[in-house]
Amino acid sequence: MPRRRGPRHGAASSLLFFPKAPFFQEDPGPIRQISCWRGCLAAAKTDGTVALWVGAQLGGGRSPAGMPRHIKLKNNVKVNLVDCETSHLLILSSEGKLSEHGLVKSEPRLLKELGNKQIIQIACGDHHSMALSKGGELFSWGQNEHGQLGLGREISAAREPQLVQALEGIPLAKIAAGGSHSMAVSLSGSVYSWGKNTFGQLGLGHTEDRNSPTYVNALEHKKTVFISCGGEHTAVLSKDGLVCTFGAGCHGQLGHNSTRNELFPRFVAELFGVRVSEVACGRWHTLVYVTDLGKVYSFGSGSEGQLGNGRKCDQLIPLPVDLTEKGRKSNQEGSASEENIKIIAGDNQSIVISLKEKNSCASLNQTVARIEEEEIDKWVSDLDPKHWRNVRQDINLIFSSVACVNGSFLNKSQDKHFRTSQEVAGINMSAVLLFSAKIAEKPKVCTEVLNAVRKLVESLRSSATSPEALRVFLIMPVILRKPYLQSDTLLSQLAGVIVGLQPEGWQMLESLWSNLDFPFFKDVVDVYQRLSSVKISCIIEQMRSFERVYRHGDVACPLQILQVLYEVNSRTGFRIQEKNFYVPEVKKMLHLPVFFAFEVLIPVPCVLDMEAKILLHDVDRCIVSQMHILLNLDGASTVTQLNVRRQHLVQDTWVCIRNMQAAQFRPFLIVDFIGEPGIDDGGPSQEFFTILVRELCAPETQIFQQFEESHLIWFSSQAPAEEDIYFLIGNLFGMALYNKKIAAFPFPLALFKKMTNVPVTLEDLKELSPVEGRCLQAVLDEQYDDILEIMMLDFTVMKEEGGSKVSVELKDNGANIPVTKYNRQEYIDAYVNYIFNDSVEEQFKDFMCGFLRGCPAKNWKVFLPVELRIVLLGHTKYNWEQLEKNAKYNGYEESDETIKNFWAVFHDLPEEKKKDFLAFLTGTDRIPSQGMERFVFTIEDARKEDPDQWYPVARTCFQTLTLPRYSNQDVLRKMFLFALEHYEKFGLS
Structure with missing residues (x-):
């Protein structure tokens, strides 16, 4: 139990006992380490043997068996460490093998259950023991009525060492055992405690026992390097020499000038200003040592004179022990401050060992094996x-x-x-x-x-x-x-x-x-x-x-x-x-x-x-379509056809969608403009979405909020004229995605974030409403409180309602909560959340219901928000030179005069007319998600020579432009522009 021991380096030059120890009837010889507890004192001697004294009491004038028993390990293996508990003694050999020895006369028993584990540290409680291996494994055995073994509540006791699995993988630096509680500290100062906690000795802030190692949050980042456990209290030492104590304080053993228990670790204020180098806990008292001063301080119970102050009363604060008082030393005289002092606190005993050879026993106090920088070079040499x-x-x-x-x-x-x-x-x-x-x-x-x-x-x-x-x-x-x-x-x-x-x-x-x-x-x-x-x-x-x-x-x-x-x-x-x-x-x-x-x-x-996501989406939609056909072989249609009038496109579309069953969205879509010739093989259906988007987004429809600065739209927070309008628009949006069409609703990225469950931020508001976003950013960046006060902001936002603006609270009692430096982030988050979420909750819900109905392929969520926007809205980054490079020819050669004239005319067109050409060719002026690099179209020979009888014609389904053989650029330009202006006539499939 660490309350009665610490690191012991070197050969003992003197031993000081408090109270006096009359039982040394023979010189024990040079000692490297001592452990004492409840009538048992064991000394690991430098000759590799153990001297063991067993009696009713050690000290206090009562005479135990004065002659020690000498214990040797087999094959003359030397002893490295000893520790004792109520019933037995642990002996750790220099080879890392651990043996148990009964306090009555018996032979040491090698703990074969540990196999070939090399043990480096041991600790004993009243009725339980622990051992730490060089490989970083912690083992425990003994009684477990309070969970002190750390093995869970199911085990009441363990006769053989058991692995403490809860601490596996954690590189432990020190272990310690109290009366019925256990502690461990890692190489990085993390502290874990378990076992009995009646007095708060686990440092967890409560008095409930713990049957598994529990992280002590209160000691986080305290640089803990050492732990010692008393009967029912604990002391920890930081690298900076600070001491924290917690647990039972009935005798003042916590050093806080009180007898109160402490449930949380508390610094010992009386030790501020000194750098403590060692700490040791007895059952009801505590010792600390300050190397710089060469002084040992004691506090707690003094009923047997264990505090070394000549009195038998409790001491509530740390006071120095006089190490030079005559009659307190054995072996030799000398100034303790000039030597290397090590302290041990037992049941009712205190021991101070003065060592002259500080580093003579480097094998003591080992830690788990690990790579050190200097070792790496040795390994590779x-x-x-x-x-x-x-x-x-x-x-x-x-x-x-x-x-x-x-x-x-x-x-x-x-x-x-x-x-x-x-x-x-x-x-x-x-x-x-x-x-x-x-x-x-x-x-x-x-x-x-x-x-x-x-x-x-x-x-x-x-x-x-x-x-x-x-x-x-x-x-x-x-x-x-x-x-x-x-x-x-x-x-x-x-x-x-x-x-x-x-x-x-x-x-x-x-x-x-x-x-x-x-x-x-x-x-x-x-x-x-x-x-x-x-x-x-x-x-x-x-x-x-x-x-x-x-x-x-x-x-x-x-x-x-x-x-x-x-x-x-x-x-x-x-x-x-x-x-x-x-x-x-x-x-x-x-x-x-x-x-x-x-x-x-x-x-x-x-x-x-x-590219891979688009391919995956294609596979998914094809599977859905094919499964529909396979499951409905008797009457399944391979396509879903919409018959609409161009002049009444919106009304006809809503009628069709409202009357469609969910299964009708699974086949692919074709569109028939009533009264117009042609078969939809891609072009008319794309034109269908293009025209619908243009009409639905017109300001006069009042379906969406229009943001002039960004040219973007958002759901209207007011009730729409048609209750299901957002459901229908969502349905249309889903149909576009499922049928690989572009529906270029000018939505911000926020919509696609919401669709894919990605949180919206202030950056999204900046995109939708730049002025509003910049104002909020200014609030976030403002450094002076008085300027924020001048702004007179509170947790409200204005919204349109019935043609007028009303104030809406962003939180309970928001109108009475001013925006300050301390809550402005909360205000901005609430503001953004209101714009994009709360104010349009029902509208977006309807939109998503419609979208999921219109797009029966479910794997569209592989797209990121920015990718989904590109797939649905298309690109607006045009590279006209790339378009020319991608062109293929049927009946023409790239060097033909007509082709040269065509590209000369095309590149001379204004930007808007070039976009019109894309609409003429494909049904939309947007570039598909794959980009212009993948946009390929064909120019073929019309095999007509009379310009009066032939105009440029686009077959949108095959992205093919049919040109008559004109050699004159002016004539070609005139006919080409005429075709663009009347593309409904010439852009049919």
Whole structure:
């Protein structure tokens, strides 16, 4: 139990006992470490043996059995540490093997249950024990009535050491055991407590027992480096020498000048101004040591004289102990302040050991194995066989242990690793990159690392929720980022563990990813992008060769991680470009069995570029259409035809849509303009959407709010004349997407964000209403309170209602809440939310119901908001030179005079007339989502020579322009312009 021990380096030059210890009837000889508790005192001697005194009491004038028992381990193995509890003694050998020894006469029993684990720290409570291995595993056994074993509530006791799974992966620096509670601190100062909590000794702010290690939030970022547990209180020591205590304070053992219990850690104010270097808790008292002053301070119960002040009363504040008083020393005289002092607090005893050889026993106080910077160079240097064996052992120990990996590569610059939290990993990613680069040049080292990592990956659990336990998921992808032999297999297994993380672990890992520096975040993305590409290629080859050996998880897991990384990237402002997430091989998957491709790709749209998403959407809509035919073989129509009059287009369209059944939207659409010749093979239906959009968006219809500055529209917050108008418009919008038509409603990006469940922001308001957006930005940027007061803003917004403006409150009592620097972000968020959400809630709901009815293909959500807008509204970025390059010819050569004249006339047209040409050719003046580079049309010979009998004709279904052979540019220009002005006549299919 750490309340009666601490790190003990060197040979003892003197021992001081409080109260006096009359039982040394023989000189125990040089001692390296002592533990005492409840009538038992055990000393690990420098000769490798143990001296054990057992009696009713130790000190206080009562005489126990004065002669010690001497214990030796078999084969003359030396003893490194000892610790005792009520019924037995733990003996840790210099080889890391742990034995138990009964306090009555018996032989030490090796704890074979620990196997080949090398133990480095031990701790005993009243009736429970703990052991920490060099590989970072914590074991506990004994009684568990209060949960002090950390094994859960189901186990009442454990006779053999059990792994404390809740702390797996966390690199522990110190462990401590109290009467019936336990504590642990990590290398980065995270503190965990469990067990009995009647007096608040767990530091959690309440008095409920905990049967599993629980993070002590109150000690976060306190740089805790050491912990000691008393019977029912706890003391922690920070790297800066500050002491916090909590738990039972009935005897003043917390040092707060009171006998009150403390449920939260509280600094010992009386120790401010000194730098404490050691702390030790007894059952009801506490000792601290200040190296700089060479003084030991004591406080708490003094009933047996254990405070060293010559009195037997309680002491509520830390006061110095006189270490030079005659009669208090044994072995030799000397000034304690000149020596290395170590303190031990037992049940009712205090011991001070004065050591002269400070570093003579470096094996004491070991921590878990981890990579240090100087070791890396040693690993990659050319070593002789003997040293290489040691290096191999180190590599296998560290890289097969999650805790050891997580304890490596710590960012020690300005103690940054002590800031580890849900947002900060506390590791030096540059060191990880450097290590990866160095081992890549040494195949021998690389092979050993990979062999060890294989064991590590197999041992990984998906239950990790601590940021320190999650470090491995940041470190290993970087180490494995180069395609070593079997590294992709290990990465795939690692991806499987990540995907299986509990929601809390997922959320924390996302937070750690989002706070990585740009180059390291990009490295992680590159790793999973490359891995996804490799796995997809393997599956494609296997399926093509009919090798049904692929596993869905092999590709699904890295793809899912890539999608999460994409979402992290978008939340942090797109630090890296979207193209870094694209996996080109996914396009090939669309030629595989469709359902497999859909199952894999639909959840991960980030890996698809625009072309792949459009192809996926095409496949989806074709499946829906074909399934409709297959399920309705007797009377199914392969198309849905709308018969409409051009002069009454809106009215006829609404009648048709209202009368259509849901199943009628599944076949593809054709449009017949009544009284006009031609068959719709694409052109008339596109023209149908173009004309409808133009008429519906006309200001006189008053269907939409018109924003003159941005030339955009938004839903009207007032009740429309036709109750189902937004449902019908949504239906029309869905039909356009399903039938691959452009419906160029001038909506802002906000609509497409809402459709894909992406939150709208102030930037969206700036796009829709620039003046309004700039005003709100000015409120957000204003630095002076008095100017905000002059603005006289409150939590209200004005809206149109019945031809007049009325005030609407953005929150309860908003009219009486002024906007200040402290609540302006809330005000702006509420304002934006009102404009885009609250004010048009019913309108948008109707719109989406109509949209989902009009577009029975459900996988359109693979498109990002900006992509969905381009697919539905088309491009407005024109490249007329590219249009000429894309042109194909039928009956003409590019060098023919007519072709030269055509392009001369075309390029000489005003911009608007060029757009009219697109409408003449395709039915819309917008460029399809694939861009001008993919826009191909054909110019063919009309085989007519008489210009009076022939005009340019566009067959919109095939994007073909038919030209008579004119050689005169003026005649061609005249006929061409006439055709553009009357394209309804000449632009038929």
